[in-house]
Amino acid sequence: MLDLLAAGAAGSAPPAWLQFLPIIGMVAIFWFLIIRPQMKRQKDHQTKIAGVKKGDQVVTAGGILAKVVRVDDDSAEVEIAQGVRVRVVKSTLGDILPPGGKPAND
Incomplete structure (x- = not known):
């Protein structure tokens, strides 16, 4: 009798992979909304x-x-001012300004 009750309770449980579905969904959301765009900006x-x-x-x-x-x-x-030159690491350059803008050292 106890075996029948235990078998009935075990048979009605959802599959184990369904328990991981919300976690997989959250990882996918983080990937497409946060990680992937940041990687694209970094590559650009x-x-x-x-x-x-x-x-x-x-x-x-x-x-x-x-x-x-x-x-x-x-x-x-x-050159940050007339005659003032500084050596910087290229990765610390934030942006390249389009041509035609105001010169940096004028």
């Missing part, structure tokens, strides 16, 4: 910074407007 930024060249107007991560004087593999020398 790395591509943009890899293409920096002499004469570009840039903004550093610290908010300093500068003009690129020389570019190396990992760093760039920028």
Whole structure:
């Protein structure tokens, strides 16, 4: 008699994979709404910074407007004022300004 009750209770339980469905759904939501867009922005930024060249107007991560004087593999020398040159790590460049804007060192 007890075996029949136990078998009936076990047979009505939902499959085990259904218990993981909400967790899988949350992971998918995080992936498509947070992780994937952030990875795309990071890739776009790395591509943009890899293409920096002499004469570009840039903004550093610290908010300093500068003009690129020389570019190396990992760093760039920028002019932040007339005759004031600073060497910065390329990954700290925040953005490249479009041409035609106000010069950084004027």
